[in-house]
Amino acid sequence: MRLRRVARASVNTPRLIAAAAREVRRADPLGTMVASVYQIIGATAALGVVAAGKLTFDALLQPEQAALGITPSLLLLALATALSGSVGPLQTQQHRLLGERVSQRVWDRVLDTTARADLVTYESSGFATSLERIQQNALTRPFAVTTSLLGLTGGLLGVVTLSAVLIGVEPLLVPILLAAGLPAVLLSRWASRTEFTFAHRLTPLARRRNYLRQLLTQRPYAAELRAFDSTGRLREKHEELNRDVNAGLRKQVRHRQLIAALTTLGVAAALTGALLAIVALVRQGRIGLAEAGAAAIAVRLLSGQLSTLFTAIGGLFESAPFLADLERFVASVPPAEARGRKRALTEGVALCDVTFRYPGQERPAVDGVDIRIGAGEVVALVGENGSGKTTLAKIAAGLYAPDTGSRRWDGAVVPAADVRASVTVIFQDFVRYQLTLRDNIVISDEYHDESDVEDAAKRAGLLAATRELPDGLDTMLGRDLDEGVDLSGGQWQRVALARALYRDTGLVVLDEPAASLDPRAEYELFADVRAMLGGRAALLISHRFSSTRLADRIYVLDGGRVVECGTHDELMSRAGQYAELYTLQSAAYR
Numbered sequence: 001m002r003l004r005r006v007a008r009a010s011v012n013t014p015r016l017i018a019a020a021a022r023e024v025r026r027a028d029p030l031g032t033m034v035a036s037v038y039q040i041i042g043a044t045a046a047l048g049v050v051a052a053g054k055l056t057f058d059a060l061l062q063p064e065q066a067a068l069g070i071t072p073s074l075l076l077l078a079l080a081t082a083l084s085g086s087v088g089p090l091q092t093q094q095h096r097l098l099g100e101r102v103s104q105r106v107w108d109r110v111l112d113t114t115a116r117a118d119l120v121t122y123e124s125s126g127f128a129t130s131l132e133r134i135q136q137n138a139l140t141r142p143f144a145v146t147t148s149l150l151g152l153t154g155g156l157l158g159v160v161t162l163s164a165v166l167i168g169v170e171p172l173l174v175p176i177l178l179a180a181g182l183p184a185v186l187l188s189r190w191a192s193r194t195e196f197t198f199a200h201r202l203t204p205l206a207r208r209r210n211y212l213r214q215l216l217t218q219r220p221y222a223a224e225l226r227a228f229d230s231t232g233r234l235r236e237k238h239e240e241l242n243r244d245v246n247a248g249l250r251k252q253v254r255h256r257q258l259i260a261a262l263t264t265l266g267v268a269a270a271l272t273g274a275l276l277a278i279v280a281l282v283r284q285g286r287i288g289l290a291e292a293g294a295a296a297i298a299v300r301l302l303s304g305q306l307s308t309l310f311t312a313i314g315g316l317f318e319s320a321p322f323l324a325d326l327e328r329f330v331a332s333v334p335p336a337e338a339r340g341r342k343r344a345l346t347e348g349v350a351l352c353d354v355t356f357r358y359p360g361q362e363r364p365a366v367d368g369v370d371i372r373i374g375a376g377e378v379v380a381l382v383g384e385n386g387s388g389k390t391t392l393a394k395i396a397a398g399l400y401a402p403d404t405g406s407r408r409w410d411g412a413v414v415p416a417a418d419v420r421a422s423v424t425v426i427f428q429d430f431v432r433y434q435l436t437l438r439d440n441i442v443i444s445d446e447y448h449d450e451s452d453v454e455d456a457a458k459r460a461g462l463l464a465a466t467r468e469l470p471d472g473l474d475t476m477l478g479r480d481l482d483e484g485v486d487l488s489g490g491q492w493q494r495v496a497l498a499r500a501l502y503r504d505t506g507l508v509v510l511d512e513p514a515a516s517l518d519p520r521a522e523y524e525l526f527a528d529v530r531a532m533l534g535g536r537a538a539l540l541i542s543h544r545f546s547s548t549r550l551a552d553r554i555y556v557l558d559g560g561r562v563v564e565c566g567t568h569d570e571l572m573s574r575a576g577q578y579a580e581l582y583t584l585q586s587a588a589y590r
């Protein structure tokens with residue numbers, strides 16, 4: 001299967017290469033032109049070296065017939081050699097600029113793709129593995145194609161011009177040198193296949209190793225790792241993965257070394273053959289010493305140009321499967337939906353007989369659920385761990401599409417993008433943006449005015465904390481990047497709450513909004529939750545029954561199904577699962 005894919009990629013090689021070259025040209029038209037000019041100068045300078053060499057030999061061996069004297073010939077030779085030698089370093093620096101521009105452009109394509117991938121796709125491990133492989137291998141390929149194409153152009157130019165010189169001396173010399181080409185091209189095709197298969201095999205290992213490196217180096221994990229003294233154990237796992245990577249890499253490097261040695265041997269054999277032919281021609285008196293000297297220089301330079309050409313062809317073959325991988329990745333995500341339209345909520349949101357199964361799972365996480373959240377209502381979801389609360393909330397927020405059943409907004413089925421634009425969710429594991437407090441609140445791209453930011457902060461109970469911050473709303477939060485101010489868990493939670501309130505949508509989903517709040521803060525939040533929400537409807541998920549008992553309606557989930565529904569008093573008098581869980585929890589406080 002994998003090899004078939006690689007083979008298909010080889011068939012598409014010219015198309016992929018042309019597309020990559022176009023990308024590079026678009027990324028930096030001027031830079032591409034400058035790089036091409038350097039390449040052409042390099043190739044023609046090589047020809048200049050041969051011509052100047054011939055003039056120098058002529059001036060040495062037949063001074064009476066020489067076109068130039070020895071000094072001008074030598075100066076010309078020095079100039080051509082200096083030009084030919086200085087192009088390389090200039091090119092290297094030019095490539096740094098071009099490489100950065102191309103990398104930015106390819107990153108844009110990858111980021112466009114990840115941005116339009118829906119949440120289910122994003123959460124699948126296949127997507128994550130492809131993304132990692134793209135990041136590790138494919139991002140640099142369009143640029144590698146360009147350098148290879150430039151090498152190919154320069155190499156071809158050099159080969160053609162130097163071949164023309166050699167044909168003038170002895171036509172046989174050219175096929176002898178070119179004979180090294182065919183095996184070199186075949187070997188580079190082989191190399192390209194082994195490289196792609198190797199990258200495929202390495203990615204899962206690299207992903208696990210990167211994860212361990214994050215655990216071992218990043219700040220959020222530092223305290224727990226130290227408290228559990230788990231660094232040693234994680235390092236052992238890291239070491240095991242290093243060993244696996246080394247074993248795979250060693251095998252691959254041997255492959256590549258073998259291929260490189262065979263290619264070099266082929267070129268060296270051709271070079272030796274051509275030089276021996278020149279000696280034979282001199283011995284037979286068919287060419288003079290000056291011609292032989294120039295031909296020897298041309299043979300040496302031609303073999304160099306042929307190496308450049310073969311390396312370029314090899315580079316193109318090697319890049320093609322990775323380019324195909326990048327194309328497949330970009331094409332794997334459907335085009336972006338139209339931007340969602342924020343809708344007001346006048347009647348309410350309803351999930352009708354909704355079922356949802358995660359890809360690859362046998363059992364549905366949500367199974368035939370009906371819930372309703374009226375405009376301005378506070379509705380709670382409760383249930384044991386894994387009963388489907390968060391999944392249901394993600395369906396309500398338009399992040400997952402139900403497999404069966406419908407999601408209705410004011411009675412109508414509306415596009416998921418509209419639902420996402422009209423619902424705000426604060427997850428249990430909300431993001432702590434290492435940005436200013438203001439940016440943490442105004443993270444959605446709609447901008448209101450300053451008083452809205454202050455109002456959201458005030459409603460979320462952040463006013464006192466904001467006053468104490470050195471730069472108020474413009475204080476940098478978090479300490480991962482800069483020396484920002486770190487907040488307590490509860491303060492971060494209030495920031496997340498402020499973010500939800502600022503977005504000002506008809507429905508807010510709050511998944512464990514009080515998990516990090518102290519008892520007083522939790523009491524304040526729920527005592528006046530409706531005032532805080534300012535008329536917005538809320539879907540509240542919480543294991544704390546003290547928080548959910550104030551809800552207009554409580555749904556009890558069990559195994560992905562709604563097993564009970566009603567107000568706190570109704571559910572208590574029913575003496576079912578809710579009453580049991582509530583009694584268990586309140587008994588702990590007695």
Ligand SMILES: Nc1ncnc2c1ncn2[C@@H]1O[C@H](COP(=O)(O)OP(=O)(O)OP(=O)(O)O)[C@@H](O)[C@H]1O
Pocket residue numbers: 123358359361365383384385386387388389390391392
């Ligand atoms: N991304 C996922 N891929 C596959 N299965 C998942 C995924 N997320 C959740 N599940 C499964 O779906 C079921 C419901 O999970 P969900 O997170 O909705 O439960 P929950 O009631 O919110 O749990 P908790 O109270 O622990 O937060 C669980 O069996 C869980 O293992």
